[in-house]
Structure formats: structure tokens, C-alpha cells
Amino acid sequence: MSILVLLLDKEVQYVWKRPWSLMSCLYLVVRYFGLFLGLLCGCCLLYMPESVSYDLVVLIEWGFSVYFCFAEAILIWRLYAICNQSKLLLYILVGLFLPIVALSIGTDIYLYSRPSVFSVKEIVTSSAKYCTLSFHMGPMPAIYTSIPIVCFDIVLVVLAAAILMRHLKERRGMRPNTYMIMIVRYHIIYFVLNLTNQVLLVLLWADIPTPAMSLSELFNDTAPFILAPRLIISIWDTHAHDGCLHVSTTFADCVCLTSPMRFEQHEMDSVVV
Template sequence: MSSDGGQAEFEILIKTLRQYQVVNYICIAAAVWMGTDTIFNLSDEIELIWKSPWSLPKILYLIARYLGVFDTIFTAYADVNTTAGIKFCTFWKWYIQLGGPLLFFIVTNIIFIMRLHALYNKSKKLLVFLVAGFLVNLGFGLYSTMGATLPEHVIPRPIPEFPGCAYLTVNDDVTFFGWIPSAVFALVFFCLTVAKLLRVLKEHTPANTPNAMTLENVRANLGPLYMAFMRDGAFFFALLFATELSCALIWANFKGTAIALTVIPLYVSVYSYVASHLLLNLRHAAKQREYLSDLPDGQGEDLKGGKAVRRQSFGLSTSYHEMQFAERSGEEEPQ
């Protein structure tokens, strides 16, 4: 019987080691993805971010872009470390729950809230709603995190070369409930963006226009800056919702195993990508708009593929250190 029990424990150990290997592969893949994306967009980042004056959006961008890379690499290091002691593992237990990922969550959600606040012309009611939703989301996250972390104990390594830290988990079910509000909040971001897009298109598309919803007509009616604002918001917020839902499903199906830890690099890498590109793409579109506005009359219209129309115009401030979405009425604007 003892031989059978020892064999079963050995098989569990081997299975756990293989699961940690999968987690490490995903951490490395996430770090490579974020690093590659940073390199590919480095020229735009230097021009539009580093050379711009210091401001809140710039600080948020740098944290969202580089904290994600650091956090993922740090996670991979902690998971392969075979010499970490009880002190490091205790620190790591709290860092992974209340350290980098929590700061990352706060920073990226501030960017998303600023984005929607600007999209809705700085509506105070919407801002109150979004901040309240964020606080509820944060509260659920802290409750689930503390509920899972406080009873968790660091235990000695089962074998000398065991990678990462070993914990005795008492209450892992509560963590699942932290993902649900996050998924709902991401869905709210997406729905608000799509609702605004449909409303603006309805207001600025002439009646009885054939194929009004084609990409060409949408671009002509919205202009490049507003198009980037809407396109990025709808796509990226849909990506956030899909990621949050995936994390919840992974945690629900693999709770209590090392595979559940794959949600951390998945969540961090996607949020880093979305938050940084929401700011970077917007500044790129603003710069393009400034370039087109400086062209001689008529030439800019040809490049933009549209005609000057007299209508209510929505545009993001082209001042790179602001995130202001201003409404201007009765202005002729080439689209």
C-alpha cells in the first residue's frame, strides 16, 4: 500500500512539474510578444511618447507598456527558480496578488476610463458611473485575492530541485469570483464604445444613403482621428472581454493546479497591449490629422478621401499631452 501511495505522489509531482513548464512557456511567450510589439512600435513611441511633455497619459503609458514586460519576466523567473527560500516565496505570494498585477490593473483601468470619458465629451455622469464600476470591480478583486491569499501557506520544496515556490492552498474557489466583475466591466467598455459609434454614425450619415455602413462611408463620415478612436476602442475592449472570460474559464477548470497560473501572463500581456496601443494609436492619428490640416486646400481632402461637409464635428485634441474629446458645432471640416 505504501508503495502504491508513493507512486501516486510521484506521479502527482511529475504532473505538477509539467504544468509549471507549461506556465513558464506561456510567460516567455507573453514576454516575447510584448517585447516584439515594443520594438516594432519603438519609432512611434519615441516620437509620440518619449518626446512629448511629461503628463498623466505619458506616465500611464510607460507603466502599462513596461510594467507588463517586467512582471511577466519576473513571473517566469520565480517559476523556474530552484533556490528560492521561504522568505522569497512569502514575498512572492503577496507580490503576485497585491503587487505588480494590482498596480497594473489600476493603471490600465484608469486609461480605459479616461478613454470613455473623452469619448462621451467628458460626461460627469458617465465618469461617476465608470469610477463606481471600477471601485466595485476592485473591491471584488481584493476580496477574492485576500480570501485566497491569507489562508495560503508556503511549504518546503517536495524535492530539492523543485522549481518555483510550493504553497498549501486552503481556499482557491473564491478567486474565481474576482474574474466575473472584470469580465462584466470589460463588456461595459465595449458596449459603451459601440453605442457611441452607432449614434454618431446615425447623426452624421445622410438619410437614404446607400451602403451607409461600408468602411469607406464610415471613414468619410467620421474622419481619421475619430475613426481611430472608435475602431481601437471597439476592437480592444472586445479583446479585453474575451480575455477576462477566458481567464475565468481557465481558473474554473484548472483551479488548484499550476495551469491556473497561466491566467497571469495572459491577463498582463493583453492588458499591456491594449492600454498602450489605445494611447499610442490615438496620438498617431492626432499627428496624422495635424499633418493633413497643414496641407494646401484640396490636397488634404484628396488624401482623406472625403469632401468638406458642414456638420457637427467631434475630434480629439491634437495636443499630445491631453486626452480631451471636444465637441465643435457648425464647423467646416474636411474629412
């Protein structure tokens, strides 16, 4: 809840008081759908009634997959923006991403369509009563299905790094684009976050001790939902305080993301002064 309050003023400034765009819609999804999933996971971690345990777990796991798809869409849209709105690049990335979405749906159907593959274990202590999941199938299916997801993230990171390297080569001896560096850095952060998330999801299907499983669940149920909206807001916040004339422009159409003209103008003004 503290994250919700901390970002609320900036959200009002950069989302609710401006014309809506695809990026603002994606932000609202990862912000509030992620908040819903985080609260649901927190409640289930404290206590999950056995009568509804299967339905809640299926809802949470399907929710994770939906959240992942929207987070990946943000990465694709950012690459489209910093690559001079290349339609070819957008079509290629979307074409590669659609099989990942289909794989995610198939994985959820296979892993969570049968109540026999997992159960809820109720643990009672002297001070608390909580629940944890117990999986009855090995981790190999989860490993196989996570490989394409990780590979797609690697493609996005490598492509973002290649775009940045080309930009730095073009701007040799001059100031590089701040936003391009920031977006590529956030791509790397998200890659590390998602890789960690995929590894921990696989570990949940392995026979690991209950404390280790609880820590894995805690990370998966909190970190993605906290970091993803914060990374989006930070770009908008930097842009708003950078004195750009195009601050009200939608994300993909903002020339600051790709054009070095503003920096060149700043350098010229410094020379004149």
C-alpha cells in the same frame, strides 16, 4: 524585450517629447510596471526559490491587481473623452469602479494572505528545473469575485458601443469618426482579453493538469502586458499621421475624438478641388 525595443521610438515621440497628461502617465504605468511584472513572472516560472516563494507570489498577484486597475482607468478615460468629456459619465464610472477596486483588494487579502492556500512545486527534468504553483483551495471564491469585474467590463463595452451607435446615427450618410471606431474596437479587444484572463485565473485555482496550468500562467504573464501599451500607442500613431491640427493636444481635450468637423472640411475641400 523585443516589444520594449519596437515601441521605444514611438514612445519617445508621443510621450517623452510632449507635455505630460493623464493618459501618458497611465501609459507609462501599464508599459513599465507591466514589463516589471512580466520579467518577474518569467524569472519565477524558470526557478522560484522555496525560501522566497510565498513573498514573490503575493507580490505578483498584488501586482496583477494594480495593473488591472490602471488598465481599467484607461478605458474609463477613453469613454470620458469620446463622450464629449461628460463629467456625469466620469463620476458614474468612477463610482462604479471604486467598489471593484475594494473587491480586488479584499480578494487578494483573502486568497493570498495565508501561505497554506498555495505552495510552489519544483519540477526537475533532465534538461531544466522549473517551478509551478499548486493551489489548495477550490475555484469558487475566485469565481465569485471575478463576476463583478467581468460585469463592469461588460458595462464599459456596452456603453462604448452605444456611444458609437449614436455617432453613426448622427453621421448617417457621412464618414464616421475614425478614432471613435478605433477606441470602441479596442474596448472590445480588451474585454475579450480580460475575460480570458479572468477565466484562466479561476482555472488556476481548480485542480487542472500541470501542462494546462503552465499554459494558463504563460498567457496571464505575457498577453496583457504586451497588448495594453500597444493599443494605446496605435491610437497616438494613427492620430499623428492623420494630418490633424490638434495632434499636440492632450488625449481628453482633442476635438478629433468627437467632432466631425475635420471630416466635413475634408469633404468640402474635395468638392472645391
